[in-house]
Every structure is written in C-alpha cells, then in structure tokens.
Amino acid sequence: MMVIAAKMVRGKKVEIVSLLILVIVMAATAATVTYDHRALVIDGKRKILISGSIHYPRSTPEMWPDLIQKSKDGGLDVIETYVFWNGHEPEKNKYNFEGRYDLVKFVKLAAKAGLYVHLRIGPYACAEWNYGGFPVWLHFVPGIKFRTDNEPFKAEMQRFTAKIVDLMKQEKLYASQGGPIILSQIENEYGNIDSAYGAAGKSYMKWSASMALSLDTGVPWNMCQQGDAPDPIINTCNGFYCDQFTPNSNNKPKMWTENWSGWFLGFGEPTPYRPVEDLAFAVARFFQRGGTFQNYYMYHGGTNFERTSGGPLISTSYDYDAPIDEYGLLRQPKWGHLRDLHKAIKLCEDALIATDPEITSLGSNLEAAVYKTSSGSCAAFLANIGTQSDATVTFNGKSYRLPAWSVSILPDCKNVAFNTAKINSATESTAFARQSLKPDGGSSAELGSQWSHIKEPIGISEADALVKPGLLEQINTTADKSDYLWYSLRMDIKGDETFLDEGSKAVLHIQSIGQVVYAFINGKLAGSGNDRTNISLDIPINLVNGKNTIDLLSVTVGLANYGAFFDIIGAGITGPVSLNSAKTGSSMDLSSHQWTYQVGLKGEDTGLGSGDSSEWVSNSPLPTNQPLVWYKTTFDAPSGSEPVAIDFTGTGKGIAWVNGQSIGRYWPTSIARTDGCVGSCNYRGTYRNDKCLKNCGKPSQTLYHVPRSWIKPSGNTLVLLEEMGGDPTKISFATKHTGSNLCLKVSESHPAPVDTWTSDSKFSNRTSPVLSLKCPVSTQVISSIRFASFGTPTGSCGSFSHGRCSSARSLSVVQKACVGSRSCKVEVSTRVFGEPCHGVVKSLAVEAVCA
Numbered sequence: 001m002m003v004i005a006a007k008m009v010r011g012k013k014v015e016i017v018s019l020l021i022l023v024i025v026m027a028a029t030a031a032t033v034t035y036d037h038r039a040l041v042i043d044g045k046r047k048i049l050i051s052g053s054i055h056y057p058r059s060t061p062e063m064w065p066d067l068i069q070k071s072k073d074g075g076l077d078v079i080e081t082y083v084f085w086n087g088h089e090p091e092k093n094k095y096n097f098e099g100r101y102d103l104v105k106f107v108k109l110a111a112k113a114g115l116y117v118h119l120r121i122g123p124y125a126c127a128e129w130n131y132g133g134f135p136v137w138l139h140f141v142p143g144i145k146f147r148t149d150n151e152p153f154k155a156e157m158q159r160f161t162a163k164i165v166d167l168m169k170q171e172k173l174y175a176s177q178g179g180p181i182i183l184s185q186i187e188n189e190y191g192n193i194d195s196a197y198g199a200a201g202k203s204y205m206k207w208s209a210s211m212a213l214s215l216d217t218g219v220p221w222n223m224c225q226q227g228d229a230p231d232p233i234i235n236t237c238n239g240f241y242c243d244q245f246t247p248n249s250n251n252k253p254k255m256w257t258e259n260w261s262g263w264f265l266g267f268g269e270p271t272p273y274r275p276v277e278d279l280a281f282a283v284a285r286f287f288q289r290g291g292t293f294q295n296y297y298m299y300h301g302g303t304n305f306e307r308t309s310g311g312p313l314i315s316t317s318y319d320y321d322a323p324i325d326e327y328g329l330l331r332q333p334k335w336g337h338l339r340d341l342h343k344a345i346k347l348c349e350d351a352l353i354a355t356d357p358e359i360t361s362l363g364s365n366l367e368a369a370v371y372k373t374s375s376g377s378c379a380a381f382l383a384n385i386g387t388q389s390d391a392t393v394t395f396n397g398k399s400y401r402l403p404a405w406s407v408s409i410l411p412d413c414k415n416v417a418f419n420t421a422k423i424n425s426a427t428e429s430t431a432f433a434r435q436s437l438k439p440d441g442g443s444s445a446e447l448g449s450q451w452s453h454i455k456e457p458i459g460i461s462e463a464d465a466l467v468k469p470g471l472l473e474q475i476n477t478t479a480d481k482s483d484y485l486w487y488s489l490r491m492d493i494k495g496d497e498t499f500l501d502e503g504s505k506a507v508l509h510i511q512s513i514g515q516v517v518y519a520f521i522n523g524k525l526a527g528s529g530n531d532r533t534n535i536s537l538d539i540p541i542n543l544v545n546g547k548n549t550i551d552l553l554s555v556t557v558g559l560a561n562y563g564a565f566f567d568i569i570g571a572g573i574t575g576p577v578s579l580n581s582a583k584t585g586s587s588m589d590l591s592s593h594q595w596t597y598q599v600g601l602k603g604e605d606t607g608l609g610s611g612d613s614s615e616w617v618s619n620s621p622l623p624t625n626q627p628l629v630w631y632k633t634t635f636d637a638p639s640g641s642e643p644v645a646i647d648f649t650g651t652g653k654g655i656a657w658v659n660g661q662s663i664g665r666y667w668p669t670s671i672a673r674t675d676g677c678v679g680s681c682n683y684r685g686t687y688r689n690d691k692c693l694k695n696c697g698k699p700s701q702t703l704y705h706v707p708r709s710w711i712k713p714s715g716n717t718l719v720l721l722e723e724m725g726g727d728p729t730k731i732s733f734a735t736k737h738t739g740s741n742l743c744l745k746v747s748e749s750h751p752a753p754v755d756t757w758t759s760d761s762k763f764s765n766r767t768s769p770v771l772s773l774k775c776p777v778s779t780q781v782i783s784s785i786r787f788a789s790f791g792t793p794t795g796s797c798g799s800f801s802h803g804r805c806s807s808a809r810s811l812s813v814v815q816k817a818c819v820g821s822r823s824c825k826v827e828v829s830t831r832v833f834g835e836p837c838h839g840v841v842k843s844l845a846v847e848a849v850c851a
C-alpha cells in the first residue's frame with residue numbers, strides 16, 4: 001500500500017514539474033495583453049508606448065531593418081502598419097506575401113529589434129493608397145456594397161481578415177503566442193462617415209467589431225475615430241492633436257493611433273510640412289492629459305511605387321515630412337528632438353502609469369498636470385498653450401519660464417528635462433548630388449548609354465476592342481488594370497455640317513470626372529487637360545471632309561481612397577462630348593454614339609516596361625516632345641551607397657520602370673499652385689494640413705526614389721512610358737547625401753541634454769545646457785566651423801549672423817572643442833565663453849561642416 005502511494009505521489013510530482021516547466025517556457029515567450037483605464041497592460045504591467053507608422057510596401061525588405069533600427073533608436077516601442085488587401089490579394093484567391101508584401105518578414109523584423117507591432121488589418125486602410133486598400137475586383141462581386149451591412153461585402157471582409165489573423169497565428173506573431181503584435185485594428189475611421197450609411201452603417205460597425213473579436217487573437221482590438229466602438233474594442237483618436245480626447249468607457253485607455261507628423265503630397269499641390277516644435281507640443285500635451293499610447297502617422301512615409309498611390313492625384317512620394325525621410329535618412333532635427341521627447345516621457349513612466357493626472361490652471365492658457373504616486377514618485381507637465389507670449393509660472397514654489405505654445409516635462413516635479421520648443425538636436429542638411437545619364441558635353445559623370453524608343457499607337461490597336469453605344473465610366477471598364485482607357489470614334493463628316501465653321505473648324509467639348517484627358521484628332525494631339533474630379537475642355541479642332549477619328553485617352557491618377565461611397569465615385573469621360581460651332585453655337589452631341597474602347601496601352605500589353613522587346617528602335621533620331629512614346633536606356637549604378645533618385649525634369653508625365661520594377665508615376669510638369677506658401681512657418685498655434693506649405697509654383701515632384709536594391713552595378717534598364725511629351729535625355733540621377741552641414745542654436749535657458757538628466761536637484765542645478773554636434777556619417781569629422789556666436793545671434797540655420805552681443809571667444813572655443821572630431825559638446829555658459837553682455841539670456845549658435 002505504502003509503496004504504491006509513494007509511486008503515485010512521485011508520478012504526480014513529475015507531472016507537476018513538467019507542467020511547471022511548460023508554464024515557465026510559455027511565460028518566457030507568450031505575453032498577456034489587456035488594458036485598463038490607464039493603459040495597455042502587458043504581462044500585468046501598464047505601459048507607456050510610443051509608436052510610429054511604417055507601411056511595409058512603401059519601402060523594400062532591404063530597407064526594413066535600417067528603418068526599424070532607426071525607429072528603435074528614435075525611442076519607439078511599437079511599429080504600426082496597415083495591411084494592404086489589394087497588394088496581398090491582387091486577384092481573388094490569389095495571394096501575394098512576397099517581396100514588399102512579405103508582411104510576416106516585416107513583423108518578424110520588428111520583433112527582432114525588440115519592438116511591438118500594432119497591426120491595422122482594416123481591411124479598409126484609406127492611407128492615400130489606391131482604392132483605400134480594397135482590391136478593385138471586390139467592386140465587381142455581384143450585389144456588393146462596400147463598408148455597410150451587405151452580405152457579399154461582409155463575407156469578403158471576414159474572409160480576408162481571418163486570412164491575415166490565421167497567417168499571424170500560424171507564424172506565432174501575436175503577443176499571446178510570444179510574438180510582437182499587441183494590438184489589432186478593425187475598420188478605419190468609419191465613425192467619420194458612418195452617418196452616410198444610415199442604420200445599415202451602425203449594424204455594419206457592430207458586425208465588424210464582433211467579427212474581429214470572434215477571430216480570437218488573444219490581444220485587444222481598436223477602432224479609430226469610432227466614438228461608439230462596442231466593448232471591449234478600444235476607440236482611439238486620430239488627428240493633429242488628441243489631448244482633448246476621451247475614450248467611450250472609463251475602462252479603456254486614452255490612445256492616439258494617428259498623430260500626423262506632416263501631411264501627404266498631391267500632384268499639383270505645394271509640399272506640406274509640420275514643425276517639430278508643434279508636433280512635440282501635441283505629443284507632450286497628450287501625455288500631459290492622460291494619454292498612454294501615441295503613434296506617429298507617419299514615422300517613415302516612403303514611396304508609392306507602381307500604381308499604389310491613392311487619389312485622385314496622390315503623388316508618388318509619400319515622404320509626409322516624417323522623422324525618417326522618404327529615402328530612409330533621418331530628418332533632423334525632427335527625429336532627434338522627438339527622440340529627446342520620448343526619453344523625457346519615459347523618465348516619467350512610473351508616475352504616468354500609476355495614476356490619472358491632477359490638472360490645475362497656472363493662469364490664463366497655463367496648465368499644470370501632476371502625476372503623483374503613493375510611493376512618492378512624481379512627474380509634472382507644465383504647458384503654455386498661449387500662442388503669443390512666453391510666460392513665467394510658479395509651480396510648487398519654484399519659478400519656470402514657459403515659451404508660448406510649449407510644454408515642459410519635469411520627471412521629478414522639480415527639474416525640467418525637456419521643453420517642446422527648445423531643440424537640442426542639430427539640423428543636418430541633406431542634398432542631392434546629380435549625375436547625368438547621357439553624355440553631356442563630355443561630362444565624365446555620365447551613367448547611361450543612348451536612348452531607344454517605341455511609339456505607342458494613337459487610338460485603338462487591339463483587334464477585339466469593345467464597341468458600345470454611349471460613354472462608359474472608366475473604373476467599371478478597366479477594372480483598374482491600367483491607368484489608360486481609349487475612347488475612340490470614327491465619323492464621316494460632310495462639308496455642310498452645321499457644327500462646322502469655315503475650313504471644317506469646330507470646337508470639341510469634353511467633360512470628364514478625372515483625372516487626365518488627351519484628345520487626338522486624326523492621330524494628332526489637339527489638346528489635353530487634367531483635374532481631380534472635373535475636367536471641362538473646349539478644344540478648337542480641324543476636321544476633314546470624309547473620315548475622321550476622334551481618339552480620347554482618359555487617364556486615372558490613383559483611385560479615390562477616402563469618404564463615404566468613395567468606391568463608386570468613378571472616373572473617366574462621362575460626357576457630354578460634343579462638336580460645336582464657335583460661330584453659330586450649333587452643336588452635335590457625340591455622347592451616345594458608338595464608341596470603341598481599349599483598356600490600357602499596347603506597350604503595357606506587350607510588357608515593354610520590362611525592357612526586353614525586339615522592337616526598340618535605336619538607329620533613328622530620338623523623337624522628343626511627342627505624346628505616347630516609350631523610351632529605354634541602360635545605365636550603371638550611381639557611385640556610392642547613398643539612396644538614389646531620378647530627376648525627371650524635362651519629361652512630361654508617365655510611368656517608369658527600373659529593371660522591370662515600376663518606380664511609380666512621374667509627373668514633373670504638374671506644378672504646385674502658387675498660393676498658400678509661407679516663408680517661414682510659425683509653429684505656435686493650431687496646426688492644419690495647409691498651414692505650413694512650401695514649393696508653391698514649382699513642380700510638386702521632380703525626384704523619384706529608386707531603391708538601391710533594384711539597381712545592379714551596371715547594365716540596368718530604365719524604361720519610361722511618356723504620355724504627354726518630353727525629352728528623356730534631360731533626365732538625371734541623384735544620390736541623397738546627409739549631413740555636410742550641421743547647425744544648432746542652444747540658449748542658456750535650454751534644459752541640459754535629456755541624457756544627462758538626473759533628479760538630484762543639487763547636481764542638476766550645476767548642469768548647464770550643452771550644444772552637441774555629431775557628424776551623421778561615421779567616417780566624417782567636423783572639418784570647420786562656419787559660424788559660432790555666443791551672445792545674441794540672429795537668423796536661422798544657414799543664415800546665422802552676429803547680434804548686438806557676441807563673445808570674442810565664440811569661434812575659438814567651438815573650434816577647439818569640435819574640429820577634427822566626429823562629435824563634440826560645448827557647454828552653453830558664461831563660464832566657458834565669458835560674459836559678453838550682462839542681463840540678457842544668451843545663446844550659442846553654431847554652424848559646422850562635416851567632411
């Protein structure tokens with residue numbers, strides 16, 4: 001009896017021990033993610049999370065590790081991305097998870113760098129992405145209505161969402177399985193437009209929520225801009241500011257899924273930018289007011305390769321003025337100032353997660369928030385939300401100077417670690433170095449050989465083209481297989497038609513809902529026009545007695561991605577199209593005639609983009625400034641390892657391929673409107689997407705990114721489809737270089753660098769502000785100091801000048817500290833520079849050259 005009992009106990013012991021081991025192993029890998037009123041809770045601990053959006057198809061897998069590392073170095077904890085349905089399922093049931101669409105690889109790389117992932121499955125994305133991320137085949141599913149309580153739509157949405165969740169589960173990528181995904185999003189900003197869908201919108205939203213929950217990811221779901229998101233889905237905020245946001249339940253944390261770090265560019269638009277002082281202010285205000293999760297949209301914007309840009313008229317660059325620029329280089333001082341901000345916020349983490357802030361007014365437009373824990377830690381945020389004047393406030397018996405529109409962060413409720421308006425990171429210049437492609441006055445830097453060409457036929461070239469009475473809507477006709485749709489008409493004209501003026505002249509009237517139209521009469525370009533949604537053209541033309549052809553080429557530039565019913569807005573020449581007499585007003589409506597249609601161009605069909613065709617013509621003069629010509633050349637890689645761009649100045653509009661990879665639409669002749677730009681943008685005051693614009697009256701985009709990994713050392717092919725007319729020999733290559741110039745201005749009133757922050761007030765009182773410089777490239781050193789002044793220097797980077805007061809030692813002190821080293825630090829104080837003028841707050845401004 002006893003023996004048996006002992007055996008049993010031993011057996012149980014073994015079982016328990018192995019169970020324990022299993023639990024320990026699981027615990028080491030899997031994490032529980034929940035949330036409460038204050039924050040996301042990971043493994044039982046509330047977290048302050050700084051996140052940034054990087055959309056994987058907007059860069060290449062070769063760029064991902066560097067972008068992710070730069071995100072980590074910038075102080076991010078989380079990478080946020082949408083999932084791009086139309087990229088993953090270009091044809092129904094045919095999936096693509098390769099190359100730039102290798103989502104699993106992207107998520108794993110984030111995990112490898114120690115970052116979490118917020119996966120916004122959508123599957124509606126918006127994102128200035130073609131058709132908002134929906135595959136266009138979805139539009140043709142019988143009976144479908146997008147984003148509403150419609151069975152065919154819901155079935156497809158559920159199928160794709162489940163497909164992604166299953167893939168993530170298979171690869172063990174949810175935190176609940178030991179992976180990095182701590183949060184998933186369903187839908188996107190549906191609350192902004194749901195009223196347009198009436199009651200069916202509400203039931204669709206609820207269905208989306210429960211469908212998502214049923215997929216059982218083991219981590220929370222969020223819906224952004226959805227005030228009525230049902231429990232347990234967290235409703236989150238998107239916007240330039242979210243400090244005033246409160247979630248719809250006291251059990252949910254205050255989360256910000258899109259803090260727009262800049263704004264997107266459109267063809268024909270000036271370039272938006274958002275000053276970092278304002279961006280940092282918005283972030284600090286959010287944490288001041290109880291937020292615990294904040295995401296930059298975008299942290300790296302990247303490029304809309306191929307025909308992925310949304311629209312209409314979204315540019316190929318999706319730079320977004322993000323902290324990491326389109327090419328993957330740090331945008332300074334934006335990146336650096338935000339890194340310092342993140343450090344300051346993290347210094348407050350213990351207090352922030354412990355409690356709600358206690359908010360008090362320190363005067364008009366002046367606000368303090370204090371986070372105090374029972375164990376004695378304390379963090380404070382002091383804000384001046386006035387836009388005009390700096391203020392001095394008294395807080396806990398101490399006096400603090402707060403610049404207008406700024407927040408000071410005090411991780412110990414006493415000492416300022418950071419102020420959003422006081423930048424401690426140097427501006428690093430970036431510049432493009434040109435390399436010409438074509439032998440150009442014997443230039444030694446030439447990269448390319450001669451050009452060859454193929455002329456695209458004008459009008460219908462297919463034998464089995466579609467003939468239909470009336471004008472067809474474009475997307476329904478092309479299914480977005482191409483940007484191009486030919487509308488062609490052959491007609492017999494007699495000399496006595498009433499719409500003809502003398503000499504068989506007439507005016508061709510064309511009405512289109514976008515985005516570009518070229519009109520060819522008897523094979524010759526007669527006129528063209530473009531607009532987002534409304535093109536109205538009146539083109540004087542010459543017809544001939546007898547047979548005439550009218551060939552209209554309608555071109556889309558990115559399908560709409562935002563707004564209620566964006567999927568059925570449509571595009572193309574919807575009419576009327578008519579011939580009119582300028583003299584008598586007599587007119588003939590052609591709209592309901594028998595039109596012949598061709599989807600796409602012949603060269604697209606035959607795959608000219610790949611470069612390999614036997615039809616390229618190289619032994620005759622190159623036709624230039626003619627519409628619809630394909631061009632090809634070969635080139636060697638631009639020297640060095642810097643990012644590469646093509647400058648398309650000289651060409652008109654089209655699509656380009658490098659070694660068969662489409663680098664996107666180019667359109668250097670699309671000129672930004674002339675109004676709305678400001679010389680320098682005052683960061684103080686509420687930011688809007690049209691507040692800070694540059695590049696008015698200039699081409700919206702001349703430089704187009706070609707990822708390095710798409711280029712071989714030599715023998716590369718560049719193919720252009722030039723639709724408008726241009727001279728490809730004017731094209732040049734450019735490499736983007738960073739940091740030959742560093743410049744920074746730090747005042748005596750700046751906080752000491754956040755890295756040196758210590759809560760020991762006696763010590764920190766002795767810590768002066770420091771101006772630090774570091775050449776971005778490891779092989780560089782500071783070779784000279786262009787400008788240095790300790791006193792009251794004026795101007796900004798690139799144009800500093802000495803003010804009324806300047807220490808005579810300025811230059812020599814900075815030279816001694818910096819020249820010859822990659823990095824240097826100079827204390828900003830009279831101890832170092834002497835006293836050039838009593839009773840004023842002095843600054844040290846420096847401009848240095850790295851070589």
Ligand code: GAL
Nearest residue numbers: 125126127128188189238264
């Ligand atoms: C938001 C949307 C994003 C993006 C952004 C503008 O409304 O959720 O996907 O389109 O606007 O860049």
